[in-house]
Amino acid sequence: MSQAVHLATPPSLHFPELAKLLGDRYTENNFERAFYRRDLAFVPPILEMVLARTLPQCVARPRDADEVAALVRGARTHQLAITPRAAATTVYWNSVPTRAGIVIDLNALRGIVSVNAENLTATVLPATRWGELDAALRRRGLATRTYPTSAPSATVGGWVSMEGFGIGSLQFGGLAQQLIALDVVLPDGRAHHATRDSDPPLSWFLGSEGTLGIITAIELAIRRAPEKTGKHLVALRDLVAVQNVARALAQSAPTPYNLHFSDAAHLRLLRAAGFAPPTEQAMLLITYEGDANHIAAGAQNVYAIAQKFGGEILPDDLAAREWGERFAALRVKRAGPTVLGSETWLRADRLAEYGADVAHLANRQRVTLATYGTLVTQDEFTVMTVYPSDESRQLAYIFDLSLTKQLYDLAFRRGGRPYGIGFWNAPYRHRAMPAHELAERRARKRQLDPTNGMNPDKIFVASPILSPLIFSLGMNALAWARRVGGAWR
């Protein structure tokens, strides 16, 4: 970028001072801004029009923390709402503007700053992809401890800002346990180095979905690359068996690196999408990472526990294939052309009950509901239940959206809660966390962002239409209409 670009700011810009900060990495162009109106989920334009102003007034792409701080201060001067955005692989409008304002696109803050192979730590810029971080570390005999199944695209800063559970969490814990320090630009533009003991501490920013500041660097614990990965695929009769085998394996030593299940409906949906799933039953993919003894001990546990619960061990090449496809969750979309769904935390001993409720709903609503998930702690799964829809048929699509609320209700009934809140799950915020946690989060927001300029309407505040009561009544009415009016859909 040349100096001349900085100076030659077109007079027609609404915020020329912001443009001066970044030159051609700042835009108010209609075409360029339009790309920032959505994330991975399609939202019908009518809902978008009623609920939010998703078209940002401007987009800026800073290259370092100083530029981020200058933009945040500039946005405050103009009272522009700020939406931090990285890879936008989320689906709840977490990184989509709802009050126009400025999108701060963080994708130029990308790369590894340093690696300490002795202390097993790394410092990275926030838009570094998990996949590229792990690949770079493996070239040095190191590895990330955990990563999301969206690792090829998802960024380190994005996952810190969400809840941070995924592949490897069963063995190594959530991302919270791996973070050492964060550099954050606070909503007033100050730079803050957050650690466990700082004020505010690092924990405030975890899962805060960009509402408390912009993370500009992350220091985290890594590991030596495992010697081996042992993979096992077990076909099981149903989710009762999946629940039993998963819990027994999680409680035995060594702890598996990862445990991922699919129910039979998910495998049928994959078949409908043109793939060849390994079994007609439910299945559990178990992975161990470590040295040869660790892998061998894990294999023995799998054989013993699978046998006890009537499981069939499938051939090694199928297990290797499934592990190789761990990043391809969205391939089921081919059965759609759109897929909708819910993602929830569920206690491990409630999975089968939830599965039975889901089967009942599928029957009542005459829809395929496909469930899969990961055991991310000894006691909890994160569970996705997805169903095919078609965004090009907008009326039917709006009716289909109501099923997501029905799925959340089933999870709540079994003690579960949504995973990730953003805008669309904000009506559930009172059920997504205990009252004292919600109050604590509100207090942090008031303290750090009293003018509510940093990613407003995410987690805390939502449009009146999304107030819990109105949302619930509306969605239940749509679900009822979808069921009785099924014939005309």
Ligand SMILES: Cc1cc2nc3c(=O)[nH]c(=O)nc-3n(C[C@H](O)[C@H](O)[C@H](O)COP(=O)(O)OP(=O)(O)OC[C@H]3O[C@@H](n4cnc5c(N)ncnc54)[C@H](O)[C@@H]3O)c2cc1C
């Ligand atoms: C196929 C698939 C698999 C997935 N698997 C997982 C999984 O295993 N585990 C899981 O937790 N999620 C998963 N996700 C959801 C999502 O990919 C992750 O939460 C991911 O970490 C989001 O990162 P991102 O870079 O896309 O963030 P974005 O979507 O761009 O942003 C997410 C939130 O973080 C904020 N944000 C982003 N960067 C910053 C920053 N530097 N500072 C402050 N705020 C910031 C945004 O404002 C927004 O609120 C999956 C999604 C898909 C599509």
